[in-house]
Amino acid sequence: xxxxxxxxxxxxxxxxxxxxxxxxxxxxxxxxxxxxxxxxxxxxxxxxxxxxxxxxxxxxxxxxxxxxxxxxxxxxxxxxxxxxxxxxxxxxxxxxxxxxxxxxxxxxxxxxxxxxxxxxxxxxxxxxxxxxxxxxxxxxxxxxxxxxxxxxxxxxxxxxxxxxxxxxxxxxxxxxxxxxxxxxxxxxxxxxxxxxxxxxxxxxxxxxxxxxxxxxxxxxxxxxxxxxxxxxxxxxxxxxxxxxxxxxxxxxxxxxxxxxxxxxxxxxxxxxxxxxxxxxxxxxxxxxxxxxxxxxxxxxxxxxxxxxxxxxxxxxxxxxxxxx
Amino acid sequence: xxxxxxxxxxxxxxxxxxxxxxxxxxxxxxxxxxxxxxxxxxxxxxxxxxxxxxxxxxxxxxxxxxxxxxxxxxxxxxxxxxxxxxxxxxxxxxxxxxxxxxxxxxxxxxxxxxxxxxxxxxxxxxxxxxxxxxxxxxxxxxxxxxxxxxxxxxxxxxx
Numbered sequence: 483x484x485x486x487x488x489x490x491x492x493x494x495x496x497x498x499x500x501x502x503x504x505x506x507x508x509x510x511x512x513x514x515x516x517x518x519x520x521x522x523x524x525x526x527x528x529x530x531x532x533x534x535x536x537x538x539x540x541x542x543x544x545x546x547x548x549x550x551x552x553x554x555x556x557x558x559x560x561x562x563x564x565x566x567x568x569x570x571x572x573x574x575x576x577x578x579x580x581x582x583x584x585x586x587x588x589x590x591x592x593x594x595x596x597x598x599x600x601x602x603x604x605x606x607x608x609x610x611x612x613x614x615x616x617x618x619x620x621x622x623x624x625x626x627x628x629x630x631x632x633x634x635x636x637x638x639x640x641x642x643x644x645x646x647x648x649x650x651x652x653x654x655x656x657x658x659x660x661x662x663x664x665x666x667x668x669x670x671x672x673x674x675x676x677x678x679x680x681x682x683x684x685x686x687x688x689x690x691x692x693x694x695x696x697x698x699x700x701x702x703x704x705x706x707x708x709x710x711x712x713x714x715x716x717x718x719x720x721x722x723x724x725x726x727x728x729x730x731x732x733x734x735x736x737x738x739x740x741x742x743x744x745x746x747x748x749x750x751x752x753x754x755x756x757x758x759x760x761x762x763x764x765x766x767x768x769x770x771x772x773x774x775x776x777x778x779x780x781x782x783x784x785x786x787x788x789x790x791x792x793x794x795x796x797x798x799x800x801x802x803x804x805x806x
Numbered sequence: 807x808x809x810x811x812x813x814x815x816x817x818x819x820x821x822x823x824x825x826x827x828x829x830x831x832x833x834x835x836x837x838x839x840x841x842x843x844x845x846x847x848x849x850x851x852x853x854x855x856x857x858x859x860x861x862x863x864x865x866x867x868x869x870x871x872x873x874x875x876x877x878x879x880x881x882x883x884x885x886x887x888x889x890x891x892x893x894x895x896x897x898x899x900x901x902x903x904x905x906x907x908x909x910x911x912x913x914x915x916x917x918x919x920x921x922x923x924x925x926x927x928x929x930x931x932x933x934x935x936x937x938x939x940x941x942x943x944x945x946x947x948x949x950x951x952x953x954x955x956x957x958x959x960x961x962x963x964x965x
Binding site for chain 1 (some may be wrong): 914
């Protein structure tokens with residue numbers, strides 16, 4: 483019997499599903515070798531189908547997305563029971579991802595912004611999503627919206643992670659191949675190369691030995707040369723702090739690395755380390771000048787924790803002392 | 807005396823003694839602390855000093871980790887500009903400090919809780935001042951509470 487695979491999505495954008503589809507013709511090899519027993523985005527199996535499966539009957543579940551709602555948490559726990567291996571697939575499942583930046587706000591502020599204050603909202607009755615709602619004698623239920631976004635590993639034990647926003651099809655294909663041949667590394671491993679992106683960057687030859695950035699430029703502020711190190715051009719590229727394995731796709735598209743592959747195994751907290759590596763490149767020793775140069779990085783949390791705030795030592799904004 | 811400066815409306819602050827994690831460089835600020843000791847200068851006992859070879863060794867991860875593990879404030883002490891034993895470690899500390907300070911503000915950490923000071927080996931008195939001042943400021947702010955990892959707030963569902 484072929485091993486069974488499941489794919490599931492939690493708080494995510496669908497890009498990770500795209501990575502599966504981007505296997506293109508290779509997907510046929512995968513389908514030939516495994517049975518996909520659950521994949522809501524593509525196949526019509528329901529939660530009850532999964533519930534009916536014996537525990538541990540799925541070889542591996544690839545779960546993408548962060549955990550924001552009660553439903554996502556329940557599904558993650560269900561798949562954990564049914565699957566022998568759970569893979570956190572993509573940055574959101576691994577470290578919280580872009581949805582994790584919502585941890586800079588509490589639930590009330592988020593709901594207020596979306597259901598009351600945003601300019602395009604017309605909601606005079608102040609209707610909010612309600613977990614229980616009765617209409618015409620029918621009881622309807624919606625998942626509960628938790629106060630915080632969590633990474634998958636903060637909700638269930640995770641065996642492996644595949645980084646990326648989204649991961650590359652190659653990493654997925656390699657992971658499935660390793661699964662089928664029984665050559666997966668030790669549990670807990672991140673299934674991607676353990677070195678910095680700069681090491682596999684096609685522009686590494688043009689990276690100066692000593693960088694001294696006197697003006698950080700955002701991509702729209704400059705005409706970006708296509709063959710020179712982006713940091714040398716003053717672009718905030720997180721290549722020095724970010725794990726390799728993405729095939730430098732953004733760089734090849736002439737855009738700086740934003741760090742979606744997260745940290746290497748030598749680093750505990752990606753955001754702090756990325757901040758450290760970029761800040762130390764500031765090309766001045768004068769305090770006022772340093773402050774001025776660094777002002778060109780207007781949003782440090784969004785820049786350095788773009789994909790990993792929920793997994794950080796300080797996983798979000800602290801509650802306001804005065805109020806909530 | 808803590809009671810005198812404790813802010814009203816916070817239960818534990820009557821007995822609140824701030825915990826300050828201090829990273830002092832081996833060549834200047836740590837020696838200043840030594841000097842303060844041998845000179846019998848009295849200063850607040852709230853600092854836990856971690857000796858590092860250079861202020862440039864203070865990884866921002868250390869700072870976040872200190873807060874995450876219960877520090878109420880973090881103080882970094884290094885050599886004055888131009889005096890770094892390793893020539894430019896203190897400049898790296900300075901650059902990181904300013905970006906990290908802004909990031910901490912975004913996370914709701916009051917600026918008084920995170921401080922970088924240049925204190926040379928001869929400045930025992932200045933060390934005393936800085937520590938005392940910071941302890942009082944942090945005492946006034948109250949304990950650092952990191953944002954809760956997660957509270958399963960089933961009763962707090964949206965209405």
